[in-house]
Amino acid sequence: MGELNVRSQAAFPHFRTVMKRLFLTSLLIVMSVMSLTACSAQKPAGHLQTIKQAGVIKVGTSADYPPFEYIDNSGKKLGFDIALMEEIARHLGVKLEWVDMPFDSLTSAVQDGKLDAAISAINYSEACAGMVSYSEPYYLSGDVLVVAESFTGQISKPVDAASYKVGVQTGATQDYWLVENLVDTGMLPQTRLFRYERADQAAKDLKKGIIEVWMTDTIVGQALVQQLGGIKVVYQGTLSSSPLYVILQKDDQSLQVEINKIIWELDDQGFIQQLALQYIAGIQ
Numbered sequence: 001m002g003e004l005n006v007r008s009q010a011a012f013p014h015f016r017t018v019m020k021r022l023f024l025t026s027l028l029i030v031m032s033v034m035s036l037t038a039c040s041a042q043k044p045a046g047h048l049q050t051i052k053q054a055g056v057i058k059v060g061t062s063a064d065y066p067p068f069e070y071i072d073n074s075g076k077k078l079g080f081d082i083a084l085m086e087e088i089a090r091h092l093g094v095k096l097e098w099v100d101m102p103f104d105s106l107t108s109a110v111q112d113g114k115l116d117a118a119i120s121a122i123n124y125s126e127a128c129a130g131m132v133s134y135s136e137p138y139y140l141s142g143d144v145l146v147v148a149e150s151f152t153g154q155i156s157k158p159v160d161a162a163s164y165k166v167g168v169q170t171g172a173t174q175d176y177w178l179v180e181n182l183v184d185t186g187m188l189p190q191t192r193l194f195r196y197e198r199a200d201q202a203a204k205d206l207k208k209g210i211i212e213v214w215m216t217d218t219i220v221g222q223a224l225v226q227q228l229g230g231i232k233v234v235y236q237g238t239l240s241s242s243p244l245y246v247i248l249q250k251d252d253q254s255l256q257v258e259i260n261k262i263i264w265e266l267d268d269q270g271f272i273q274q275l276a277l278q279y280i281a282g283i284q
Helices: 002-011 015-020 026-039 047-054 080-092 103-111 158-163 173-183 199-208 218-228 253-268 271-280
Strands: 056-061 095-100 117-122 132-134 143-148 166-169 193-196 213-217 231-237 245-249
Touching (some): 047 056, 056 080, 080 271, 103 117, 143 199, 199 231
Antiparallel strands (some): 132 245
8 A cells, every 4th residue: 555655646746736626627526536545644654554543463473383472272372472472562552463374374475465564483584585574683592501600511612511411491492403413413312411391490400410501592591590590601602593583564664663663672671581581481
């Protein structure tokens, strides 16, 4: 609709003049009505205004990727991305309409205008950059290796963790990294990999000496180091994680600017960090 508005205004630059001559001929009457329909000040100036006037934003997700998006036993959508998008919609002042679809259909649905946006642990892709626009990254965390303060071993690079008993949260990206890079390569015996349902359980066992190294998300690890004490970060980098984005319709600057602003505000307020603790670490 925004494109139609721009073209219409270019076609009728003298709208007021045409209106003054409204009664000259029936042809001008028709032209004036068309101009009014296309250029009325009551029409949205951009996609953001369209959304606000409709009072709803239609957002796609693939709710099969916990802890970012999933469906509980009652059929309710939950997860990091779900909670974040609900808060973004609240700041926009509109209702949120979820559209659950296969992950590989999200980009084309946004590109075709079937969705206003999509959020589903989406990484940046050069191939998709020509099809959609990206928000600022809303999650920038990486990975850390954490040990007890009394740890006397040496870890200068990630693979050094293979010499110790390693803890990780089940199903986390760090779990997959450890399996692919240390277990499957034979560096870390399966018997020395300890999996936990909750990140804080791993941190507590680390403090007790049950495990010697804990690999986790940066935000989660740093938060639990501060909360529990007696443990410390010995390595920080980007191994299993990469920035996550909201995708939008191509060149949708009005909505992109507003969502970026909200993401920055929520990050400054600590809201995104709290979501990481709740959904990634499992700490309520």
